[in-house]
Amino acid sequence: MSSPTGRVSVTALTKKQRKEARKMDKRHKANQLRRNKKDLVLTEKRRLGSRDGPPHLVAVVALHAGVDAEAVTRLLRCEGAGGLVREENSVCGVSDSFGLVMPRFKQRFTFLRPDTADMHSLLDVVKVADSLVFVLDSTEGWDSYGDHCLSCLFSQGLPAHALVCQGVSDLAVKKRVDSRRALAKISEIRFPGARLFPLDSDQDATLMLRHLGAQRQRRLGFRSRRPHLLAQQVSYTPNSSEGSGGAPTGLGTLRVSGYVRGCPLQVDRLVHISGFGDFLLSQIDAPIDPLPLNSMTPRPAKPGKKGDVDMQGQIIITVASVRVLMKADPARRESLQAEAEVDPMDGEQTWPTDTELLEAEGKGRERSKRVMKVPKGTSDYQATWIVDEEDENGEEDEESTDDEEDEDLMMEESIDGEDLDSQEEEEEEEELNSTSDKGGADQRYDEHMDEAEEGEGLKRYREARANEMFPDEVDTPLDQSAKNRFQRYRGLKSFRSSPWDPLENLPADYSRIFQFQSFERTRRRVLAEAAQEEEGAMVGWYVTLHVVDVPPTVMESVQAGRPLVLVSLLPHEQKMSVMHMLVRRHPSNTDPIKSKEELVFHCGFRRFRACPIFSQHTSADKHKLERFLRADAPTVVSVYAPITFPTAGVLLFKQREDGMQDLVGTGNLLSCDPQRVVLKRIVLSGHPFKINRRSAVCRYMFFNRDDILWFKPVELRTKWGRRGHIKEALGTHGHMKCVFDSQMRSQDTVMMNLYKRVYPRWTYDPYVPLPLPWVKGEGTQVPDDFDME
Numbered sequence: 001m002s003s004p005t006g007r008v009s010v011t012a013l014t015k016k017q018r019k020e021a022r023k024m025d026k027r028h029k030a031n032q033l034r035r036n037k038k039d040l041v042l043t044e045k046r047r048l049g050s051r052d053g054p055p056h057l058v059a060v061v062a063l064h065a066g067v068d069a070e071a072v073t074r075l076l077r078c079e080g081a082g083g084l085v086r087e088e089n090s091v092c093g094v095s096d097s098f099g100l101v102m103p104r105f106k107q108r109f110t111f112l113r114p115d116t117a118d119m120h121s122l123l124d125v126v127k128v129a130d131s132l133v134f135v136l137d138s139t140e141g142w143d144s145y146g147d148h149c150l151s152c153l154f155s156q157g158l159p160a161h162a163l164v165c166q167g168v169s170d171l172a173v174k175k176r177v178d179s180r181r182a183l184a185k186i187s188e189i190r191f192p193g194a195r196l197f198p199l200d201s202d203q204d205a206t207l208m209l210r211h212l213g214a215q216r217q218r219r220l221g222f223r224s225r226r227p228h229l230l231a232q233q234v235s236y237t238p239n240s241s242e243g244s245g246g247a248p249t250g251l252g253t254l255r256v257s258g259y260v261r262g263c264p265l266q267v268d269r270l271v272h273i274s275g276f277g278d279f280l281l282s283q284i285d286a287p288i289d290p291l292p293l294n295s296m297t298p299r300p301a302k303p304g305k306k307g308d309v310d311m312q313g314q315i316i317i318t319v320a321s322v323r324v325l326m327k328a329d330p331a332r333r334e335s336l337q338a339e340a341e342v343d344p345m346d347g348e349q350t351w352p353t354d355t356e357l358l359e360a361e362g363k364g365r366e367r368s369k370r371v372m373k374v375p376k377g378t379s380d381y382q383a384t385w386i387v388d389e390e391d392e393n394g395e396e397d398e399e400s401t402d403d404e405e406d407e408d409l410m411m412e413e414s415i416d417g418e419d420l421d422s423q424e425e426e427e428e429e430e431e432l433n434s435t436s437d438k439g440g441a442d443q444r445y446d447e448h449m450d451e452a453e454e455g456e457g458l459k460r461y462r463e464a465r466a467n468e469m470f471p472d473e474v475d476t477p478l479d480q481s482a483k484n485r486f487q488r489y490r491g492l493k494s495f496r497s498s499p500w501d502p503l504e505n506l507p508a509d510y511s512r513i514f515q516f517q518s519f520e521r522t523r524r525r526v527l528a529e530a531a532q533e534e535e536g537a538m539v540g541w542y543v544t545l546h547v548v549d550v551p552p553t554v555m556e557s558v559q560a561g562r563p564l565v566l567v568s569l570l571p572h573e574q575k576m577s578v579m580h581m582l583v584r585r586h587p588s589n590t591d592p593i594k595s596k597e598e599l600v601f602h603c604g605f606r607r608f609r610a611c612p613i614f615s616q617h618t619s620a621d622k623h624k625l626e627r628f629l630r631a632d633a634p635t636v637v638s639v640y641a642p643i644t645f646p647t648a649g650v651l652l653f654k655q656r657e658d659g660m661q662d663l664v665g666t667g668n669l670l671s672c673d674p675q676r677v678v679l680k681r682i683v684l685s686g687h688p689f690k691i692n693r694r695s696a697v698c699r700y701m702f703f704n705r706d707d708i709l710w711f712k713p714v715e716l717r718t719k720w721g722r723r724g725h726i727k728e729a730l731g732t733h734g735h736m737k738c739v740f741d742s743q744m745r746s747q748d749t750v751m752m753n754l755y756k757r758v759y760p761r762w763t764y765d766p767y768v769p770l771p772l773p774w775v776k777g778e779g780t781q782v783p784d785d786f787d788m789e
Helices: 015-047 067-075 119-128 143-154 173-187 204-212 355-370 389-447 451-464 518-532 555-558 705-710
Strands: 056-061 083-087 096-102 107-112 129-137 160-165 196-198 229-232 235-239 252-259 271-274 275-286 323-327 542-550 565-568 574-584 600-602 606-611 613-616 622-626 636-640 647-654 661-672 676-691 696-697 715-716 721-729 735-740 752-755 763-765
Touching: 056 067, 056 119, 056 204, 067 129, 067 204, 067 542, 107 204, 119 229, 119 565, 129 204, 143 647, 143 661, 160 204, 173 196, 196 204, 229 355, 235 555, 271 542, 518 661, 555 763, 574 647, 600 636, 600 661, 606 636, 636 661, 636 763, 705 721
Parallel strands: 056 107, 056 129, 129 160, 160 196, 622 676
Antiparallel strands: 083 096, 096 107, 229 565, 235 252, 252 542, 271 275, 271 565, 275 323, 275 542, 574 636, 574 661, 600 606, 600 647, 606 763, 613 622, 613 636, 647 661, 676 696, 676 752, 696 735, 715 721, 715 752, 721 735
């Protein structure tokens, strides 16, 4: 309907129409998000190995001692399929590595064959590899050591992979189908639905390369959110400056060249070198790309212009010098401070601060503000000596009332003084009589007890219970009072609901760590900011990082033939805190792993040694300590370590006396929470000596009267589910009368649970010496423990 003025009235939508409109909006929004995510995945897939992205990094891993991985890399050079090998030994520290350009596919690859005997180096390479090529045996698939490698790789996070076998073409035609079917059945255990590629000819190699370039990439969270690179060229320059006393510092500048992967790299962020720690960057250079895709020959330079480098991979001129992309800004650079500064005088009160003095002065002014009448011309100093009449009257009233009260009290004392004195005397006599009665009762109780028989009974009792002790059960010492031995322990009415202050009696190490108000909120904010960064060296650029103050052991490791991996850290990831990891015991390891035993950790890109504690994984506010790493349930591992934002895989290794390292457990990073309370429980046990209807006389839990009185408020429980408490001590040798909710049985055991909070040991060490080479036979490096069959 139109109004007389020509305006059209607004059409009102019904409730049903608005509901349908909201449904359509939600559907369009979901479609748009799905389309954007699909476009992002396709863009990342097309960029990998292309002109705008880094070369496709492929690691060739042999899973059987009988296969020849070197023959696979020799065949993958693909000289007959149109591929051009542009760079030999392209990865520093790996002897068998090369760069391959495929103009036919418009892609470029970097192949390397890591040493599978060096497990730490293999894990470091897999952390940055885009694809893995597993070389299987044509009959057995993989051996026991290959299965061990697969367990580590799956736990850490497995990128895209392909399965390759050799020797199938040498079999008879009738046996080829059966062999491939049997091998597919074996590989179905670890790789369900995976395709098996034969690799015996150039045509097979071409198909393999096409599959590697087109397969779907797996996104690993711990590396996609952080810039990282694999060192392709490394040089080391010792510092010319000298330390205090004229002695050389022993540090130097490490120049590492490689392709940026993951996300853009900033020069003001810290970098972490796996196995060596965190370091600072001074600058980032842009050298010539050694593996260009489009330009097979360098283009001549235009006259009158200096040389430069195009970051998309095209070489503009050959005489170009290295360009400095960016230098670190000291004002914006991240700090290497890993521990909080500890001031031992923080808890001392020596002199009031300025704020406290101002507060005291303000309170004094408020008190001094009083309105009173004074003669004209009186100064403030004179006014303070003038007493107000109201104050005088008030003081006189108070004095009069006080005098009256004193008089009344005197009258009462004069009337009832004799009665009060007699009452006090009677109470004192009763107390003396009661103490004398107790002392006499204890003495009479001890007269009927044979100490020699009591000692023999205790010895027989402990020998009988040696093989059937409860978990966490300890014996009360005979030469020391339980009050002193267990002074740090306390009892809890309920482990689930009883309160425990997480800030109570913290150790000195807690003053060195950092804590977040909300770790989850900080994690989301840091990761969101990292995903939106578009500054620095972009993904796919070939850059040179100048890492300062690096020890020479890093270069020695590279010269020994081990790859070098660098990762740029997120904010706060260099700071120490208490990290918690959820770990499951690996089935291959059966040795007992005790709490606070030194282990080697692989947590994301980090590798370090530490002494953790184990605890139960529950949703309560208190968690029971596990003395050993359990095999039947997941366990939370707590350790002092640098902060790492989840998600990240975790691997635990144990160093043996002969230098070997065994895989102990696998899991993932849980959280960062210094206030997580881990309680150690001990159980004191006693034996019922005399049993009545609701009470019983117990012995062998304590051995003196003072200990019984000290632990009297703690609740008792029995093996058969009875609950009770200590009523009184009998004698002076540890017998006590206990009351329970129902009658006990003679075969029952009285127990008392005591708890104390425990903390990890501060033994963090970022440097992990690599294990000794595992040699068995010629040309094959495997541990002696593994069966080669």
